[in-house]
Amino acid sequence: MRVRHTRKVVGAIAGMLMLGAIGFAMCDGQGERRRPGAADSAPVSGQRIGQARCGACHGPAGEGRPGFAPPLTPITSRLAAAPGGRDYLIDFMLYGLRGEVEIDGTRHRGSHPSFAELSDEEIAAVLNGLIEQSGDRAFQGAEVAARRSQPRSGEEVRRNRPPLDAP
Numbered sequence: 001m002r003v004r005h006t007r008k009v010v011g012a013i014a015g016m017l018m019l020g021a022i023g024f025a026m027c028d029g030q031g032e033r034r035r036p037g038a039a040d041s042a043p044v045s046g047q048r049i050g051q052a053r054c055g056a057c058h059g060p061a062g063e064g065r066p067g068f069a070p071p072l073t074p075i076t077s078r079l080a081a082a083p084g085g086r087d088y089l090i091d092f093m094l095y096g097l098r099g100e101v102e103i104d105g106t107r108h109r110g111s112h113p114s115f116a117e118l119s120d121e122e123i124a125a126v127l128n129g130l131i132e133q134s135g136d137r138a139f140q141g142a143e144v145a146a147r148r149s150q151p152r153s154g155e156e157v158r159r160n161r162p163p164l165d166a167p
Contacts, residue, residue: 046125046130053115054072058070062130070101071103077131082162086139087147089127090139091152093115095156096112096114096157100158120145120148123139123141
């Protein structure tokens, strides 16, 4: 009986921590709720936003959490280089993802939240931080804005994920 009660308490605490992490992820990293398309006048830091939004689940360096959240690198660079991958990554950030995906032989089932409340420039900055690209191949706010104008569901995003060869 005592073990059952302890499990319930631990489960409740874990649930509250997860809700707190999700709530924090819905903010700009400084406690302010973001509006879709809203941009700051200061330069956008993809690293700062990524750590605030992604670090709770994917780890501070995007290394992933086994059994919970897949790693963000180097898969993001591979997806960006695949045909249709840039559109997929932008859609993933804007609309989230629902369903199962396989990453390097490991199946991940669940859902990923939408970050549509980030500005177009912020989404581009986060993706550029993950793929470590700049110049002509860097994601641009205009590219994100074009995808934002074509809403889709998290299930559609998963179905449009480009196939990847083994690393």
